[in-house]
Amino acid sequence: MTEWFSEFADRFYRNFIKEDRWQYITDGLLVTIQITVFAVILGVVIGFLVAIIRSTHDKTGKLKIANVICRLYLTVIRGTPVVVQLLIIYYGIFASVTIDKMIVAVIAFGINSGAYVAEIVRSGIMSIDKGQFEAGRSLGFNYAQTMIYIIIPQAFKNVLPALGNELIVLLKETSVSGYIAMEDLTKGGDIIRSRTYDAMMPLLAVAAIYLTVVIILEFLVGKLERRLRNSDH
Amino acid sequence: MTTDNVLISVKDLKKKFDGMENHALNGVSIDIHHGEVVFVVGPSGSGKSTFLRCLNLLEEPTGGTILFEGVDITDPKTDINIHRRKMGMVFQQFNLFPHMNIMKNLTIAPMKLLGKSKDEAEKTAMELLERVGLANRADAYPNQLSGGQKQRIAIVRALCMKPDVMLFDEPTSALDPEMVGEVLNVMRELAEENMTMVVVTHEMAFAKEVASRVIFMDNGSIVEENSPEEFFSNPKSERLKSFLSKVI
């Protein structure tokens, strides 16, 4: 027992304490969180735009061309792996310009997430009773005003939990950022492995940190869900 | 009544829904005058709601014209949003905005569309709320109200726009029987104040009492119209006779 423990302590020391290697983990976590937060913001913006275009088309038959573009975007993004999209954007689109890799990652994951957010929000918009729309129009609100004041606020509230889940999915998906040499949480664990030739301990630590963050987020989403369900409005 | 007293003039109004074989409206013509209270009755599926919803273009007619205050609102060049402000509508399902409290439900349209200040809009709303006996619920949310209260609020919401006509589509059909009276009372008061009203309803006794004219629709057409006394005591067409024998 003591032998096992002293070996464990030794491995722990080599992987995390020596040469301040724990900083690969903490710095990586910060990078992961940064990518996730900015990408989710971009994704929500794109997602709402696409959802509004798509549901406007469904409701009114207008915006035909924009709708086709949106559908193409949804098909391509949801039909290809995110890591391929990331590589295409990094090595393909931004190949000839010097640009902060963080920006590339945020754009790639934002565009990716936007496709999923769009379908979440669209289902939220379509789930609002059409009487709400008619009540708005009958007062004299035009289409856009009815969307902004009446439909979107209700749809947003309905889809908040689903958006929270999308945030969790996105957090885990950013773990492929290492493909463009970003030093995110996963890459941090990998760097330690390459120094210490110990795969298990750093990767388990990385997994434990993802899990902890996800559990915290799930707890918050669950709390939000309960609050929305119980609230009168 | 003289023609210059006409508020809404409907000519040969037609509506055919996509995929439906028959017209929901088969050439309906009617003049609605200022201060008139027109009740529309008829069997289910006869086109009453379609007719009413065409009046403010919630349903787009496929033929005919509607002049509202002299303007052809079926003309695609007409900005219908401007004219809808003058046409209040009350729905069977209330359709209050659930994410806003009552005061916000009542003031959002006057503030955003008529440029009223918050104070102005709230003052108007409060006066109307007092009249329908719901001033104490201004801070409540719609789902904290009973059906009858919701419908009274829905009427007030339309009135806050100071409309020239009020359109009602079966305003009491979704209510528990004990709540019908409170809504009808509000409508009766409106009628007494000479509000122009078009009311689709199954409440025959109420129609008899309040209407200035009753219209009977069947199969997308107006089959008969008359003063309420004549309409109910002396129906002319066989279809109206058989309809009345079933509902009264």
Ligand SMILES: Nc1ncnc2c1ncn2[C@@H]1O[C@H](COP(=O)(O)OP(=O)(O)OP(=O)(O)O)[C@@H](O)[C@H]1O
């Ligand atoms: N959105 C729609 N799409 C297709 N058909 C419709 C639509 N709305 C109404 N109809 C059809 O048009 C006809 C007239 O319907 P409408 O709702 O105007 O009748 P109504 O007199 O109001 O009946 P009720 O008393 O049941 O409310 C019916 O045959 C109905 O099925």
Ligand SMILES: [Mg+2]
């Ligand atoms: Mg109807």
